[in-house]
Amino acid sequence: MANDGAREVLAIRFGTRTTTRAESFLNYHLYNEPDAKIEIDYFFWVIRDASGTTLIDTGFAPAAGDRRRRAWWTTPAQALPTLGIDPATVSTIVVTHAHWDHTGNLHQFPHAKIVISAAEYDFWTSPIAGRTQFAAHAEPDEIGYLRAANQEDRLTLIKGQHTLASGIELIEVGGHTPGQLIVSVITATGTVVLASDALHFYEEVERDRPFAIVADLPGMYRAYDVLTGLASQPDTWLVAGHDPLVRTRFGPRQAVSDVTDLGAPNTL
Numbered sequence: 634m635a636n637d638g639a640r641e642v643l644a645i646r647f648g649t650r651t652t653t654r655a656e657s658f659l660n661y662h663l664y665n666e667p668d669a670k671i672e673i674d675y676f677f678w679v680i681r682d683a684s685g686t687t688l689i690d691t692g693f694a695p696a697a698g699d700r701r702r703r704a705w706w707t708t709p710a711q712a713l714p715t716l717g718i719d720p721a722t723v724s725t726i727v728v729t730h731a732h733w734d735h736t737g738n739l740h741q742f743p744h745a746k747i748v749i750s751a752a753e754y755d756f757w758t759s760p761i762a763g764r765t766q767f768a769a770h771a772e773p774d775e776i777g778y779l780r781a782a783n784q785e786d787r788l789t790l791i792k793g794q795h796t797l798a799s800g801i802e803l804i805e806v807g808g809h810t811p812g813q814l815i816v817s818v819i820t821a822t823g824t825v826v827l828a829s830d831a832l833h834f835y836e837e838v839e840r841d842r843p844f845a846i847v848a849d850l851p852g853m854y855r856a857y858d859v860l861t862g863l864a865s866q867p868d869t870w871l872v873a874g875h876d877p878l879v880r881t882r883f884g885p886r887q888a889v890s891d892v893t894d895l896g897a898p899n900t901l
């Protein structure tokens with residue numbers, strides 16, 4: 634199971650929804666194309682190596698998913714044992730941003746250290762986050778959980794770029810949310826860039842089409858440039874945060890459905 638100390642990066646698909654292109658891309662009418670249905674997938678990510686297990690986000694809570702009419706079938710605490718991981722061994726959780734579909738289930742890991750950008754934490758604990766266009770994308774109880782974790786000294790608030798461990802870099806890009814993070818992970822086969830929601834769909838960078846939910850549009854475009862720059866490096870693979878294409882651009886992990894091995898790119 635330990636892979637002789639090799640580092641493994643996995644995407645776990647835990648939910649899905651059918652939406653439309655017009656709801657997904659900002660000001661879709663600008664492109665003069667007919668609307669169409671598209672699938673949006675929900676993931677959380679696991680980095681596992683000899684030093685332990687790090688979770689990147691924790692998906693959405695079942696009750697929040699039901700209320701918002703998303704299909705879902707697992708949570709991190711249910712999914713990790715199927716990968717041979719005891720949830721109690723998760724020492725660190727990176728919260729890439731504080732939207733509801735990334736902060737659910739944090740309570741499943743009461744002993745984990747939580748890493749989030751200071752800009753993200755400060756924003757969501759400020760009054761402006763209560764305005765409808767922002768509040769629609771967060772769960773108050775989960776922001777409350779982050780506040781409590783901060784009071785318990787379980788939060789690490791980072792700025793700019795932060796080395797989480799050797800070969801694991803957190804990079805603050807903003808745009809989608811005020812302190813959106815991406816995660817760059819060096820593995821034996823190359824570098825995996827977990828874009829989370831700095832890139833929902835590959836089409837955003839491949840056709841330069843911003844996502845519909847955005848705190849800072851120039852920041853979102855700059856984040857696309859950061860991601861494109863990283864992806865142009867040798868043996869470096871970009872992992873979009875909500876794109877069903879993740880499962881075809883990378884190989885499945887054997888025998889476990891809905892788990893994609895991000896160290897096994899099918900393209901490039």
Ligand SMILES: [Zn+2]
Nearest residue numbers: 732734735830
């Ligand atoms: Zn999301």
